[in-house]
Amino acid sequence: MSALFEKITIIGMGLIGSSLARAVQARGLAEEIVAADIDEEVCAQVKSLGLADTVTSDIRQSVVGSDFVMICTPLGAYAAVGEAIGPGLKAGAVVSDVGSVKQAAIDALMPYMPESVQFVPGHPIAGTEHSGPEAGFAALFADRWCILTPLPDTDIRAVEKVTKLWEGCGATIDILEPKHHDLVLGITSHLPHLIAYTIVGTASDLEDDMASEVIKYSASGFRDFTRIAASDPVMWRDVFLNNKEAVLEILQRFNEDLSALQKAIRRGDGTYLHDTFARTRDIRKAVIDAGQVD
């Protein structure tokens, strides 16, 4: 594939940023890659992994002359990143991001975007429980969805550029309204992570001998939760701080449903338990039919 961009800057070189750098390299999507991260240690790792032409901890400087800037930091850093890069952005540049909450991403970055620059919010539905530049890999986005949530006045050509980048990485693009994205992902991603963190936290509070048995017999269900609960704590802190409203609303529904099951267990209501457990099988079938099982 011929290069889509002359110079791309990736800010934040964790799992997602470093995977994107690898994919861009592997598929020749940009002539020049600049990798930026405020953490000098991360920069040293990125250098030694050879993921970019230039590696810098100077965020402000990193975007100068780039025609495409992808922000891959935790959401909590967006305002600071926006403030740093705003003045240096090239006229006509496209800025995008990979954050898990889209309305908050828009709120944090838009105030800093010059009129000559187009911001296209995005979210690749891809990841692992591992963090950092060494955990990334070029195929992370292959056969995955990437959701874009452009604003009503976003230039369609900018949306097309972001689309081509992700398609070049093997992903398929979907377009959603930002707040709707945040609600859907609140259910599919944020609530599951919150629950997994809770259940693993509950287990880690057990007395030492009990905790070792829980680990020993974790294959009986617990293990799957430990994988999810091993995800990056800073990223997830920022997700919950930035998608508060949707998460709290979904959590309330979840709590009501859990209370009903709790009551059924206390009362020995086998019919209610059976009917609830039988219903959820259909969803699994739909997930498999949708090709969402590896």
Add this chain to the structure above:
Amino acid sequence: MSALFEKITIIGMGLIGSSLARAVQARGLAEEIVAADIDEEVCAQVKSLGLADTVTSDIRQSVVGSDFVMICTPLGAYAAVGEAIGPGLKAGAVVSDVGSVKQAAIDALMPYMPESVQFVPGHPIAGTEHSGPEAGFAALFADRWCILTPLPDTDIRAVEKVTKLWEGCGATIDILEPKHHDLVLGITSHLPHLIAYTIVGTASDLEDDMASEVIKYSASGFRDFTRIAASDPVMWRDVFLNNKEAVLEILQRFNEDLSALQKAIRRGDGTYLHDTFARTRDIRKAVIDAGQVD
């Protein structure tokens, strides 16, 4: 391996029972296998799969002349199975089971065990989200734990026979006290399943268009819960009805921990969220170090 048993009867030919029949066949652990299931349709499947020498829906008759009887039905059927087989059990026979709750298994079966018979409660920590005789496979128990919870007066030779059977299937034996087993598995297995059923149920209550999006983007966390929530509804109804006390106790701790996280989200307490999310990574590491990740 030379046969451990002359005649083994397996009652309940679902995922676990049919996998055991396959493993016993594959490793030549018994000279003769009798498979029993009250469901005629299941019997027909077992016959056509060739999993046993004799297949019958007559539970009472199935144990006559057997030196080993393994009960693999849902827990709710134990008392009826015990009542049916009690009079027909051969003197010196060993009876065991695979139920997920051990104190309830003991309470349901012991009243029907003749003095000349030894009952050794057991629980292989193995399974998949699939059900029925066609879902079984011989390697299901390989490199898995199998917990036995013998009573204080159980004959050690009977425990050894059950141990050899499971070791013959590739499992490793561990011995626990029944009530302690129920508490540990309440945490590692019963609570995770209850939570997964809840979260998938919450999602299935969504309006149709939202539900289809949840399925589409399920790879972001939700998917892992759908797998757990696809498990057999009858088996899990019986688990919760029979381990009520332990499950409700653990659920209370879980609810307290979830409330604390909910409050932290509402208040925007990033420090609390980060510290909770960082703590759970150690448990994942311990699970990996314990060789419990495939």
